Amino acid sequence: MAEIASTVPSKICFDLGTGTGEILKNATLENVFSVGIDISAEALLLFDTKKGQPVLCSVKFISSVFKKECADLVIANPPYGINGQGRGSPDKLRNQARHGDSLLLYRFIFAGGHLLKPGGIMIISCGKEKKEDTKFGFRAAGFCIVKEYQRNRVSVIKAQKKY
Numbered sequence: 001m002a003e004i005a006s007t008v009p010s011k012i013c014f015d016l017g018t019g020t021g022e023i024l025k026n027a028t029l030e031n032v033f034s035v036g037i038d039i040s041a042e043a044l045l046l047f048d049t050k051k052g053q054p055v056l057c058s059v060k061f062i063s064s065v066f067k068k069e070c071a072d073l074v075i076a077n078p079p080y081g082i083n084g085q086g087r088g089s090p091d092k093l094r095n096q097a098r099h100g101d102s103l104l105l106y107r108f109i110f111a112g113g114h115l116l117k118p119g120g121i122m123i124i125s126c127g128k129e130k131k132e133d134t135k136f137g138f139r140a141a142g143f144c145i146v147k148e149y150q151r152n153r154v155s156v157i158k159a160q161k162k163y
């Protein structure tokens with residue numbers, strides 16, 4: 001995701017579900033104001049503040065906390081495992097962040113839609129089993145799919161908010 005995000009011209013970037021901020025840390029975002037949002041205070045303590053501003057906030061409150069259409073780029077790494085299924089991780093923070101349902105996925109997409117200016121780009125990662133749900137959510141939120149990438153069991157979908 002970091003390399004895909006690095007190709008998008010932007011001035012303001014939000015990373016939803018940032019965790020420790022690894023995607024922002026690995027992306028080459030020159031002169032970009034970046035905000036990493038997560039619900040884990042423990043993960044945000046490890047966030048590199050040289051790469052952005054960490055904010056403790058749930059995606060369901062994005063529209064209440066942040067101005068509409070303020071960003072050019074939104075990166076999202078929502079939980080893409082299905083609750084109670086799939087492999088866990090020995091890493092406690094990673095294990096907590098791995099599982100969620102489609103409603104949570106849609107909250108991430110609609111939060112991105114709130115933050116993005118028309119024509120802005122959202123890049124989201126999802127498991128193969130949530131790829132169609134992700135594409136459906138993008139269309140419902142007013143996006144058009146630009147490109148899909150596949151790596152192992154993870155899909156990355158790049159979409160543009162319609163003008």
